[in-house]
Amino acid sequence: MLVFYEERLAFLAVPKTGSTAYHTALRDRADIVVTHPPELKHAPVRRYDRFFQNVFRKMYDTEMEILAVVREPVDWLGSWYRFRSRADLVGHVHSTRDMSFDAFVQAYMTNPRPDFADVGSQSQFFRTRSNGRGATHIFKYENQDKILDFLQARLNMQIDLPQENVSPPGDLTLTPETRQKFRKRHAEEFVLHDAAL
Template identity: 45%
Template sequence: MLVFWREKLVFLAVPKTGTTALEGALAPKAAAVFRDPPILKHTPIYRYKRFVLPLLQKAGDNDLETLAVVRHPVSWLGSWYRYRHRDDLVGHQNSTRGKTFDEFVEEYCRGKPEPYAGVGSQAKFVGDGEGSVDCHHLFRYESQEPLYRFFEERLDMKLETKALNVSPPMELTLSPRVEEKLRRKKPAEFEVWERGRST
């Protein structure tokens, strides 16, 4: 999470949406940077409003806006699957080794998934708990140009990023049957992505 005080903007870092690369480029411009631990770096909107915003409001009358990036649910889950497939997680309960991508996504669709598929929800991260997006500015991961343009105009800077914290490359294909199940079980994940700006 990055706070740009003068520019009245807070960047909420949804996991697996390229936030580490953006943080690396934007941090020098930020008034406050929350890098560690992950619970602070990846502060969802509801936790931001409950714990962080009151603190910022005490610092002055500042009408802060929030921004987040969301990724297509299949791509987002693919990134999680690949990230948890890495060598240093072998033998850990979060490892996806020995599981197919279909198995991973099917487990994610369960009410209480096993730890390896417990990766949270983008819809809950940016939502108000009642089905609406609670961020002022929502962008799609797949459409980087409008996101970069927004940051450059709002922060008055040239934004150049480097690939950081990238999941290991792997060819993944989700079967039509499992994708249909994902859409049926997790419609909010697709709805919130549809609401992201792409132009």
């Protein structure tokens, strides 16, 4: 999470949407940088509103606009699947090594989810509190040029974005049945992505 007080902007870090690269590029420019623990670095809209936005409201009588990035839902799960297939997770309950992406997505659709597929939900990340405002600027992950244009204009600076936290390669083949089932069961994920800039 990055907060730019003068610009009244909070950049929330949706997992697996390139937030680490933005943290690296902008941490020296931000007024508040939260990198640890992960529960705060990746604070969803509700948690940000309750703990951080509330401070700005009560102490400074202002609010930050919220910027966040959303990824196409199958691609987002693919990033999680590949990230958890890395060598240092072999033997861990979160490892996806030696499993197909199709099996991973099938596991994601079970309730409860097994540990390796328990990666949360982008639509849940954006849920607001009953009195909260929600995200102001939601950009699609694949539109990096729009994200950069917005940030460079808002922060009045040139941004050189490094490549960081890149997941290892992996086969992201899904059967048509699994893809259709996922799209139907998690339609809200696609609605969120479709509505983003």
